[in-house]
Amino acid sequence: MTGDGWTEAVRRQLGLGRVLPLGGARDGTWVTESASGGALRHTAQRVAGVRLGSVRIAPADPHGSYVAAVPPPPSALPPGPLRITAEFAAATGEPLPAAADRLRAALSEAADRLGLVVAEVDLRVTALLDEGDDPGGVRPEEPRTGEARAPEGDGDEARAGRAALAVPGVTRLTGALGPAVHIEERPATDALPRRHARVELATAREHRALDVALAVRATVADVLPDQPSVAVLVTAVE
Template sequence: MKTETWTQAVRHRLDLGRLLPLGGPYDGTWITERAAARVLELAAAEVPGVRLESLRIGSAPLEPVSEPTVRPPAGALPPGPLRIEAACTVPLGKPLPETTDQLRSALLNAAAERLGLATVTADLRVTDLQDVPETGVKSRTTARAMRPAPETATARSSPAMTGTGSMRGPVRELADVVTGVPGVARLTSALGSRPVKVEDHDDPPGRRIEVQLAVARGHHPLEVARAVRTAVTDAATTDKSGPVTAAVLITETAA
């Protein structure tokens, strides 16, 4: 039983993909690769005739990274430029450079404007050409490298916590603060730990807070995370707590 539970936890963690830095080193925010990919897939679907076959996001090679001002979630990438890698099928009858440029712009713009990712490049690989009608075309995204199919992604989505009744004391109070921030859809526990984790330490004195959450439709993930960090640090700061730092991990988006 323990082996099976451990295996399921590993599979779930792999399904989340990398933990990507959102914003800069002072923002203290990360987003799962799967959540970011969802937004990029929707942007790619706006390019007529294009079908994504795979999509990955990771650190851009040879680009400098920064030390975050707060302790990141375990295994998270350091703040720095990112690279998008995508494989796609494109339509016949349209110049290939024009189509790939359009897709590249859609991905980079969505990463920067809809999410707040510091992306510097999008490397595209065309795997096939397809004959599609000139009108009424809707591209479909499968992103097989990230998830086998939309149904599988739903089944494997991170455990949701729509309430805070199971929490007690200061943790529950902070959880209530988080869920009261506009744009927070719910708390989550994608990494297998509590959605709101508080650690007090004495050397040096201070308090560390880590929050996992889902962002509601129509809200910008980075702006929501910034508001959450401000709210929880204000709520957790006392005369005896010492410096308070907060890290936010966005595990789901409803773009």
């Protein structure tokens, strides 16, 4: 890869934010912070009287994580409860605690629709909106992550890619951390080496991201002859 190529790859990965656990320790699924944050912002647009600012999603307890059932994507956080921290501006027509409660409920509901395990939603008011201000404005959603064509041919990567695209709720394959389908052989300490597949994809907003990712895991494992372990990374919800 050229110097310009490395620079672009680093910028793209930084734009994804953290790689967050999606679901529990046994699910083997992850989602980027940019994808989950975009879904939260989409929901916040419907909350009257507030304007969502910065959003951060991080482990609720760095010491309370669990070991994932399958090898995680590069730099992924281990499974465990998450904390959403957000700033917002509120209209002056109602008490601030009431506005915060409505926004907190909306963000919690959006996180549950994704499949995030959220223990806390911390909110901080950073501004008051005057009459005439448009409270519905939020920061624009993140641009689409890199799109990757399904691998071509009759190899296992191509077979896995076609199987993933056939799962309801998958809109496209993505290539945020590398190839959309990455298969490798991983050593085992107490057994023969086993292959492991990682699939990167985008999901439709009307489908629960966790349910789609779990279906992809099962489908890809079944379509490959040796039934490898499978991890799924959701990089966009659209």
